[in-house]
Amino acid sequence: MRHRSVTYSASQMTEATFQALSDPTRRAVLDLLRRGRQPAGQIAEAFPVSRPAISKHLRLLRRAHLVREHREGRHRVYQLNPEPLRAVDSWIEQYRVFWASSLNNLKAFVEAEHARETQTSRKPK
Numbered sequence: 001m002r003h004r005s006v007t008y009s010a011s012q013m014t015e016a017t018f019q020a021l022s023d024p025t026r027r028a029v030l031d032l033l034r035r036g037r038q039p040a041g042q043i044a045e046a047f048p049v050s051r052p053a054i055s056k057h058l059r060l061l062r063r064a065h066l067v068r069e070h071r072e073g074r075h076r077v078y079q080l081n082p083e084p085l086r087a088v089d090s091w092i093e094q095y096r097v098f099w100a101s102s103l104n105n106l107k108a109f110v111e112a113e114h115a116r117e118t119q120t121s122r123k124p125k
Contacts (some may be wrong), residue, residue, distance in 0.1 A: 033079060
């Protein structure tokens with residue numbers, strides 16, 4: 001097979017981000033990196049799994065562009081790249097709008113029903 005570069009579309013990038021975020025260990029790695037950049041060894045020490053397992057998680061996060069890696073001497077240092085999370089936030093925003101609208105409609109309905117019941121109970125019989 002010939003070696004060729006692959007260009008990813010925005011939807012493929014978002015899919016890779018969601019796939020990377022699907023694992024609780026990878027989400028925990030991202031949470032750890034929110035505090036700042038860290039060497040791979042220090043990241044691995046924070047988890048009860050093997051270093052090779054953490055390396056695989058970091059590789060997947062790197063492929064999804066959720067982390068950046070650079071070398072400092074013999075160490076690989078990782079830092080969070082929040083950019084791909086904007087696509088996730090944009091996708092989730094559609095559901096925020098849906099739920100806000102649904103809750104506003106429910107509130108209006110409940111308030112109208114309450115007002116109607118209050119008026120009915122105040123009328124003399």
